[in-house]
Structure formats: structure tokens, C-alpha cells
Amino acid sequence: MAHDVRRPDSAYLSFWRERHICTLTTARPDGSPHVVPVGATYDPEAGLARIITSGGSRKVANIRAAAEADPKGARVALCQLEGRRWATLEGRAFIRTEPELIADAEARYTERYQRVPRENPQRVLIEIRLTRAMGNA
Numbered sequence: 001m002a003h004d005v006r007r008p009d010s011a012y013l014s015f016w017r018e019r020h021i022c023t024l025t026t027a028r029p030d031g032s033p034h035v036v037p038v039g040a041t042y043d044p045e046a047g048l049a050r051i052i053t054s055g056g057s058r059k060v061a062n063i064r065a066a067a068e069a070d071p072k073g074a075r076v077a078l079c080q081l082e083g084r085r086w087a088t089l090e091g092r093a094f095i096r097t098e099p100e101l102i103a104d105a106e107a108r109y110t111e112r113y114q115r116v117p118r119e120n121p122q123r124v125l126i127e128i129r130l131t132r133a134m135g136n137a
Contacts, residue, residue, distance in 0.1 A: 003133040005089070006044050015087055015137035016042040019113055020080040024051060024126070026062035026093070027075065034062055039117075040078055041108040042089060049078050049089050050105040051126040052117060055097075060124060063093045076128055087135030089128065096125040 003012050022040045025033050036059055040051045053060060066074030073092030080087055096102070105125045110116050117123075 001134060001136055003135065005130040005133045006047050008044055008133060012087060012133070012135060012137045013042075013044065015082075015085055015135070016080075017112065018082075020082060022078055022080040024059055025077040025079070026059050027066060028058075028062055029065055034058060038078075039109055039113055040080075041105070041112050043108070047130050049091065049128040049130060050108060051078075051128070052102065052105050052109055052120075052123055053126060054120055055095075055122045055124040060095055060126070063126060064095055067094055073129065076126075078128060085135075085137050087133070087137050089130050090132040090134075091128040091130040093126055093128045096127045098125075101125050101127070 021037050023035050024038045025035045028034050038051045040049055042049050063074040073094050076093045078089045102123055102125050106117055
């Protein structure tokens with residue numbers, strides 16, 4: 001079931017505000033999928049999803065490599081599920097290092113997951129500019 005990325009229905013948005021671990025799928029340089037668990041936030045007003053992570057991770061390397069090859073960004077999928085409910089956000093990802101953007105993403109993470117992320121001096125932000133939303137929430 002398709003949803004409007006910027007104007008999702010209330011059930012879909014509510015599901016994205018609940019505390020769920022997500023999976024992020026990126027493409028390795030050889031094209032094979034790399035799927036890892038992440039904490040993520042969804043901001044429909046901005047058309048963005050945000051993930052905080054360590055700058056040395058494989059997912060970051062995959063996104064950087066893809067974004068260098070395509071200035072539109074790395075194609076990624078972010079998914080969460082619980083029972084029969086599921087939601088996927090797709091879009092183009094970029095790595096952001098600006099301290100103010102990372103601090104904003106940390107605050108959003110704290111609000112959704114009700115815990116402050118651990119200290120990480122190598123933290124970066126994966127910013128996903130959303131192009132598609134689907135699911136059954």
C-alpha cells in the first residue's frame with residue numbers, strides 16, 4: 001500500500017513514532033544488498049529519514065561510494081515491522097557531518113527511542129531524502 005511521503009495517514013505516521021528497530025538496506029560496491037539494524041526517525045514535513053551512526057561503518061562506506069558515483073545520492077530502503085504491520089521508506093541517502101544536524105538527529109532519536117544515544121566522537125548522520133513510502137500500518 002503506497003503512502004504520501006510528506007502527508008502519510010495518521011496510522012502510518014503513528015507507527016513510525018512508536019519505538020521499533022528498523023533495517024537499513026544499502027548496496028555494496030558489488031551491488032549485493034547490505035542489511036543492518038538501525039534506529040531511525042521519520043520527518044514527513046521535511047521529507048527526510050535520519051539515522052545516526054559511526055562514520056567508519058560499512059553502511060556509511062556503501063552510501064559514500066554510491067553518492068560519489070551518483071550525485072543524486074545512494075538508493076536505500078528503511079523498513080520496520082511488528083507482526084502484520086510494516087512500513088518501508090525509500091529514498092536517496094547522503095552522509096552529513098555538520099554538528100548542528102547531528103545534534104538535531106540525536107534529539108529526534110532520544111525522543112523516539114526514549115534514551116540518549118551513547119557518546120560517539122565519530123558519529124555521522126545518514127540523511128535520507130525520501131521518494132517513496134509504503135506499508136500496512
